[in-house]
Each structure stands twice: as structure tokens, then as C-alpha cells.
Amino acid sequence: MAKKYRVTLTPEERQELEGLIGKGKGEARKLAHARILLQADEAEGGPKRTDAEVASVLNVSVRTVERVRERFVEQGFEAALAPKPSERVYPRLVDGAQEARLIALACSAPPLGKTHWTLRLLAERVVELEIAETCSHETVRRVLKKTNSNRIGARCG
Incomplete structure (x- = not known):
């Protein structure tokens, strides 16, 4: 052929x-x-x-x-x-306003009985406060990784 x-x-x-x-x-x-x-x-x-x-x-x-x-x-x-670029478009799980509220929550005082926020605790609280309908710890990790916030610093909770 x-x-x-x-x-x-x-x-x-x-x-x-x-x-x-x-x-x-x-x-x-x-x-x-x-x-x-x-x-x-x-x-x-x-x-x-x-x-x-x-x-x-x-x-x-x-x-x-x-x-x-x-x-x-x-x-x-x-x-x-060059490899062919991906054509997939991934929908955003949280928008800018939701990210800001999540970051503010991460910088606030942790729940009673806890010394600091964990990713899973933050994910649960985001759903409880109806910031987002659903939220996984991985989504929280991605949002917090994009910021330069120091959640352990003196100014943060």
C-alpha cells in the first residue's frame, strides 16, 4: 500500500x-x-x-x-x-469568590478541640457553610496551593 x-x-x-x-x-x-x-x-x-x-x-x-x-x-x-495539546476543558469546581471564602476560613481559628485545620476538615466546613455544594480535600489542597498564604503563621488563626 x-x-x-x-x-x-x-x-x-x-x-x-x-x-x-x-x-x-x-x-x-x-x-x-x-x-x-x-x-x-x-x-x-x-x-x-x-x-x-x-x-x-x-x-x-x-x-x-x-x-x-x-x-x-x-x-x-x-x-x-511537540505533543498534541489536550483539548479537554476541565470545569472549575469553585469560583473566585468561593476560593476567597475558603482561604479566609483556612486562616481563621480551627474548630474547638483541634489545633489546626486539616484539608478534610476544611472540605467538610465548606459544605456545612454552603460555600460550595460539594468539596473534596483535594479541591481544598489545590485552592490553597495556588495562594501564598501561610496557614500556620502568627496572623492566621
Whole structure:
């Protein structure tokens, strides 16, 4: 079956890929894609390997080789090296006003009988005070991590 997407690297592109691999520093996926492009190169002096050969030599799937080849032809050299950005959009669990109330709560005095707030205590109190309908300790952790608040400092509860 004839290949739909043919990789033909210029000498400059080939040199850049070899330099990238030679350094050995960089993202693993980017280095793997560079190796795929070098092995799949059909230009003068290139190895001209099939997708199955490239996949077995580099220990990747044939589909990965096909995708890298396709991205090189359709989107260009840089796009073939970089991983495809995620298109998922994650909904925010708490908005800015809720975050502010949560931070204020974290800086307030802990409940009676407790020496300090825990993430789970804060999550329970956020639901009790109806700041949010639901809240997990992980959500509390993420909100507090974004701030530079020192919940153990002298000014905080």
C-alpha cells in the first residue's frame, strides 16, 4: 500500500534532529518523535524505512509512527516534534469568590478541640457553610496551593 504521508527532511532539519537526539536532553516524547522522523526520512540519504520497521526499531506502535508522519506533512516540522495539546476543558469546581471564602476560613481559628485545620476538615466546613455544594480535600489542597498564604503563621488563626 502506498504511503499517504511521506517524510522528506531537509539537511538542516536532519541536522537539528540529530543534534537534539545527540544531546539526550529533552522531553522523552519529543526525542522519540525526532527518532521516528529520522528513521522514516525518505529524502536522499535517508534510511527510508517502513512504518513497521520504524516501530519495531524504536519500540513504539505503528500508529504512533503514522501520526508523527501525518503531523509532519500536514502541520510542519515543529508540530511533529511537540505533543498534541489536550483539548479537554476541565470545569472549575469553585469560583473566585468561593476560593476567597475558603482561604479566609483556612486562616481563621480551627474548630474547638483541634489545633489546626486539616484539608478534610476544611472540605467538610465548606459544605456545612454552603460555600460550595460539594468539596473534596483535594479541591481544598489545590485552592490553597495556588495562594501564598501561610496557614500556620502568627496572623492566621
